[in-house]
Amino acid sequence: MLRRSIEGLGQRTIEGVWRIGFAARFFGVMLLHSGTAFQRFGLTIREMYFSGVLSLIIILVSGLFVGMVLGLQGYETLQRYGSESALGTLVALSLVRELGPVLAGLLFASRAGSAITAEIGLMKATEQLSAMEMMAVDPIARVVAPRFWAGVISMPVLAALFSAMGIFGGYLVGVHLIGVDEGSFWSQMQGAVDFEQDILNGVIKSVVFGIAITTIALFEGYDAPPTAEGVSGATTRTVVTSSLAVLALDFALTAFMFRGIN
Amino acid sequence: MNRTVLDLWVGLFVIAGIVSLLFLALKVGSMNTVKTADSYEIIARFDNIGGLKPRAPVKSAGVVVGRVADIRFDNETYEAAVTLRIDKRYAFPMDTSAAIMTSGLLGEQYIGLEAGGDEQKLKDKDRITLTQSAVVLENLIGQFIYGKAQEGTPQ
Numbered sequence: 001m002l003r004r005s006i007e008g009l010g011q012r013t014i015e016g017v018w019r020i021g022f023a024a025r026f027f028g029v030m031l032l033h034s035g036t037a038f039q040r041f042g043l044t045i046r047e048m049y050f051s052g053v054l055s056l057i058i059i060l061v062s063g064l065f066v067g068m069v070l071g072l073q074g075y076e077t078l079q080r081y082g083s084e085s086a087l088g089t090l091v092a093l094s095l096v097r098e099l100g101p102v103l104a105g106l107l108f109a110s111r112a113g114s115a116i117t118a119e120i121g122l123m124k125a126t127e128q129l130s131a132m133e134m135m136a137v138d139p140i141a142r143v144v145a146p147r148f149w150a151g152v153i154s155m156p157v158l159a160a161l162f163s164a165m166g167i168f169g170g171y172l173v174g175v176h177l178i179g180v181d182e183g184s185f186w187s188q189m190q191g192a193v194d195f196e197q198d199i200l201n202g203v204i205k206s207v208v209f210g211i212a213i214t215t216i217a218l219f220e221g222y223d224a225p226p227t228a229e230g231v232s233g234a235t236t237r238t239v240v241t242s243s244l245a246v247l248a249l250d251f252a253l254t255a256f257m258f259r260g261i262n
Numbered sequence: 263m264n265r266t267v268l269d270l271w272v273g274l275f276v277i278a279g280i281v282s283l284l285f286l287a288l289k290v291g292s293m294n295t296v297k298t299a300d301s302y303e304i305i306a307r308f309d310n311i312g313g314l315k316p317r318a319p320v321k322s323a324g325v326v327v328g329r330v331a332d333i334r335f336d337n338e339t340y341e342a343a344v345t346l347r348i349d350k351r352y353a354f355p356m357d358t359s360a361a362i363m364t365s366g367l368l369g370e371q372y373i374g375l376e377a378g379g380d381e382q383k384l385k386d387k388d389r390i391t392l393t394q395s396a397v398v399l400e401n402l403i404g405q406f407i408y409g410k411a412q413e414g415t416p417q
Contacts, residue, residue: 042265045268045269045272046268048272048275049268049271049272049275052272052275053271053272053274053275056275056278092290096286096290096291153276154275156279157275157276157278157279158279160279160282160283160286161278161279161282163282163286164282164285164286164290165282167286167290186289189290190289190290190291191319193290193291194291194317195287195291198291199283199286199287199290199291203283
């Protein structure tokens with residue numbers, strides 16, 4: 001009994017380490033075979049349409065509502081201290097630094113990441129990837145790399161759109177619904193938000209999230225057992241793992257970027 | 263889907279991203295912060311800077327003319343050496359005085375410059391000699407209580 005449970009633990013550890021090693025090698029091979037993704041940029045554009053353009057609706061609507069809620073709740077707290085003119089600062093800083101990249105990342109993981117895993121998992125299950133290899137077409141270069149670069153390019157665009165939409169939502173609620181002074185809303189925001197410290201760091205965050213999410217999604221799909229159950233399990237794992245990765249990476253990046261200011 | 267339609271959508275998508283980044287950079291953030299190229303530095307020494315932080319605004323007559331570039335502690339004079347980066351468009355006389363002020367009761371602290379009447383202007387790396395430290399609330403309260411206590415004691 002004890003022996004068996006120890007054996008089980010050992011087996012799971014070995015499997016885990018093996019998977020990490022396989023994922024790292026997968027990432028390396030994907031970067032090495034990225035030439036095709038840029039030579040035949042049409043492939044990447046096609047994937048950008050599926051993971052980026054089709055995610056637009058959910059990103060824009062979520063951004064708008066998150067911004068509007070931030071406006072309402074922020075006002076609720078700030079007016080107690082008589083500093084409701086700082087509403088713009090609150091909305092802009094929280095969106096540009098944190099909520100924009102993180103929420104866009106979470107939405108991107110569940111909207112586009114799961115689709116990527118399901119697609120590649122099913123391609124593997126129906127032996128389309130093996131068929132490509134038979135025709136001397138490298139599936140990593142032809143299928144995987146374009147999806148990777150499409151995700152890496154789409155993610156910062158989506159995060160920027162999320163932040164911009166959120167600030168617009170906060171502006172709508174703060175200025176037009178509640179009646180915060182429009183001039184102080186924008187000018188306090190401009191005084192507090194710095195291009196390099198806040199906006200550029202937000203963009204860097206979203207690029208890192210894009211790399212993490214697409215790598216996890218592609219690897220889970222490529223590694224999925226070629227059965228219906230295997231593909232569904234891989235899709236679930238993609239959403240869970242990449243969401244956790246986004247949150248953990250966000251903490252690490254924030255600790256690096258924003259320690260020491262303010 | 264048709265290739266050109268696809269290209270069009272992705273193009274629009276990227277343009278929307280760039281536009282929103284521009285919106286963030288120009289309307290939300292301030293790209294026009296004072297750059298190193300078109301600014302000059304002056305140094306002011308204070309006994310106590312209170313809660314002043316790097317990047318705090320430097321104002322004259324209420325208008326932002328620069329930012330605090332650096333704050334260091336001088337171990338020889340036991341003073342705080344604050345480097346101010348002032349926009350080149352604004353020149354101040356040699357006998358300009360600097361004071362640390364607070365916007366509102368709980369607001370952020372900034373440096374206020376009050377121009378003097380000297381003919382000579384401050385140049386890069388010059389020092390402001392007339393400074394007024396931050397008002398520390400605890401000291402004020404302490405002085406007030408001390409004064410009250412002295413009033414109460416019978417002579």
